[in-house]
Amino acid sequence: MLFLLGYTYFHHMNYLTSIGRYAIMIKDVFKKPTKWRIMKSLILKEVDELIFGSLGILIFIAFFMGAVVAIQTALNITSELIPKNLVGFATRQSIILEFAPTFCSIIMAGKVGSYITSSIGTMRVTEQIDALEVMGVNALNYLVFPKIIALCLYPFIISIAMYVGIFGGWMAAVFGGFSTSADFIEGVQLDFIPFHVTYAFLKTLVFAFVLATVPSYHGFYMTGGALEVGKASTTSFVWTSVVIIVANYILTQLLLG
Amino acid sequence: MIEVNDIHKSFGDTHILKGVTTSFSKGKTNLIIGQSGSGKTVFLKCLLGLFTPEQGSISYDGKIYSEMTDEEKRNLRQEIGMVFQGSALFDSMTVEGNVKFPLEMFTKQSQSEMQDRADFVLKRVNLVDAHHKYPSEISGGMQKRVAIARAIVMNPKYLFCDEPNSGLDPKTAIVIDNLIQEITEEYDITTVINTHDMNSVMEIGKKILFLKDGLKAWEGTNKEIFKTENETVTDFVYSSDLFKKVRQMYIEERN
Numbered sequence: 001m002l003f004l005l006g007y008t009y010f011h012h013m014n015y016l017t018s019i020g021r022y023a024i025m026i027k028d029v030f031k032k033p034t035k036w037r038i039m040k041s042l043i044l045k046e047v048d049e050l051i052f053g054s055l056g057i058l059i060f061i062a063f064f065m066g067a068v069v070a071i072q073t074a075l076n077i078t079s080e081l082i083p084k085n086l087v088g089f090a091t092r093q094s095i096i097l098e099f100a101p102t103f104c105s106i107i108m109a110g111k112v113g114s115y116i117t118s119s120i121g122t123m124r125v126t127e128q129i130d131a132l133e134v135m136g137v138n139a140l141n142y143l144v145f146p147k148i149i150a151l152c153l154y155p156f157i158i159s160i161a162m163y164v165g166i167f168g169g170w171m172a173a174v175f176g177g178f179s180t181s182a183d184f185i186e187g188v189q190l191d192f193i194p195f196h197v198t199y200a201f202l203k204t205l206v207f208a209f210v211l212a213t214v215p216s217y218h219g220f221y222m223t224g225g226a227l228e229v230g231k232a233s234t235t236s237f238v239w240t241s242v243v244i245i246v247a248n249y250i251l252t253q254l255l256l257g
Numbered sequence: 258m259i260e261v262n263d264i265h266k267s268f269g270d271t272h273i274l275k276g277v278t279t280s281f282s283k284g285k286t287n288l289i290i291g292q293s294g295s296g297k298t299v300f301l302k303c304l305l306g307l308f309t310p311e312q313g314s315i316s317y318d319g320k321i322y323s324e325m326t327d328e329e330k331r332n333l334r335q336e337i338g339m340v341f342q343g344s345a346l347f348d349s350m351t352v353e354g355n356v357k358f359p360l361e362m363f364t365k366q367s368q369s370e371m372q373d374r375a376d377f378v379l380k381r382v383n384l385v386d387a388h389h390k391y392p393s394e395i396s397g398g399m400q401k402r403v404a405i406a407r408a409i410v411m412n413p414k415y416l417f418c419d420e421p422n423s424g425l426d427p428k429t430a431i432v433i434d435n436l437i438q439e440i441t442e443e444y445d446i447t448t449v450i451n452t453h454d455m456n457s458v459m460e461i462g463k464k465i466l467f468l469k470d471g472l473k474a475w476e477g478t479n480k481e482i483f484k485t486e487n488e489t490v491t492d493f494v495y496s497s498d499l500f501k502k503v504r505q506m507y508i509e510e511r512n
Binding site for chain 1: 305307330331334335337339342343345346347348358359361362363366417
């Protein structure tokens with residue numbers, strides 16, 4: 001019993017230490033900025049890697065996600081009393097409110113998150129971060145800040161994912177014979193609340209910050225060798241997903257509750 | 258000149274450095290030797306300011322590091338060059354990019370001035386055809402030379418090297434040793450080298466500090482290390498039969 005209590009205590013202390021260290025890291029990211037001439041090229045490189053590099057996979061996922069939502073909704077309409085435009089309406093709402101911002105962010109935690117953790121982790125293992133620090137470079141600003149700025153464009157790819165998701169739903173509903181094009185489009189336009197899009201983009205911006213910083217934290221503070229870089233990437237994916245899901249709940253409660 | 262006065266460093270309950278006092282002179286290759294776990298790396302990281310000692314002081318040309326302002330510490334960092342054990346070259350940059358990096362970060366030089374300086378230091382370390390290659394495309398010895406070029410590109414006053422010969426064949430190791438010694442004397446740099454390589458100790462050890470269990474066990478020159486009767490040093494330095502025979506011959510010759 002005593003062992004269990006001790007174990008739980010130290011386990012929680014570890015979490016608290018990590019949260020504290022993460023907060024200090026965020027503060028240090030914005031300290032002692034790198035020269036703008038260098039920072040500009042770092043940001044452009046990260047935009048290319050993190051934003052444009054993720055566009056293809058997110059479009060692919062969004063298309064099929066929308067298609068599946070449309071089919072599932074259509075198959076669950078069994079009563080004649082339910083209007084046919086519900087397929088379009090449900091697809092739009094699901095895609096804009098949850099699937100595009102949250103589901104895509106979980107996918108990004110795997111793609112972008114593990115890339116960030118492994119690239120920074122490898123720099124730690126091979127002493128490249130020590131080299132930056134010895135030179136007097138703020139390694140956190142140099143490595144993490146460009147990623148935060150690049151991921152500010154994340155809502156841009158999520159907006160594309162929204163369009164493609166709804167388009168995928170239309171394709172599946174119309175060509176699968178579940179709804180007519182007119183019914184689907186009527187549903188998509190029905191009771192549209194613009195704030196839902198604002199809410200989705202606000203959420204996306206918070207997720208973008210999480211996607212840039214949580215994996216960076218796991219890479220920057222890792223210790224060990226190549227094996228630990230792999231482990232850090234896995235841990236980073238788990239924690240980024242957890243933080244996104246918790247943040248999603250809190251933001252939904254705050255903005256829509 | 259770097260002066261170290263009674264520094265102590267612990268990690269949790271483990272007392273790594275237990276009060277080391279020494280000094281490293283300008284224009285000389287100062288070597289730190291000792292068994293694995295003797296505190297060499299921690300000592301070097303304290304000198305670099307990566308670890309803060311709990312007790313004692315380190316001064317650079319008379320200025321105590323812990324009493325420096327943030328601005329002074331930043332300026333000092335730009336006077337430090339470091340060659341890491343694994344070279345620590347930036348994978349995403351070419352050889353030239355690695356060498357130019359400190360210039361781009363800390364100077365206001367034009368592109369042509371930076372190019373001239375990079376060309377000069379790369380030529381100084383005998384690397385002329387590797388400007389546009391990436392670190393993964395060159396050999397370990399070439400990587401070490403790029404690391405030395407990057408370390409000296411800002412004209413440092415202090416040069417630190419952590420095991421510069423590890424992973425190199427004996428011939429390349431001698432080339433790297435000679436290069437470090439030449440650069441140290443040519444630019445009048447205070448050079449501190451952390452090493453396990455006994456060839457380096459004998460060849461370029463103008464001052465040798467021997468650490469054991471976090472304490473200074475011996476210090477002297479490469480000439481004195483032949484004569485010393487200190488058993489801890491002789492056990493470590495002459496642990497191989499070959500070195501034992503060399504020492505025996507040296508003593509017999511002297512007698």
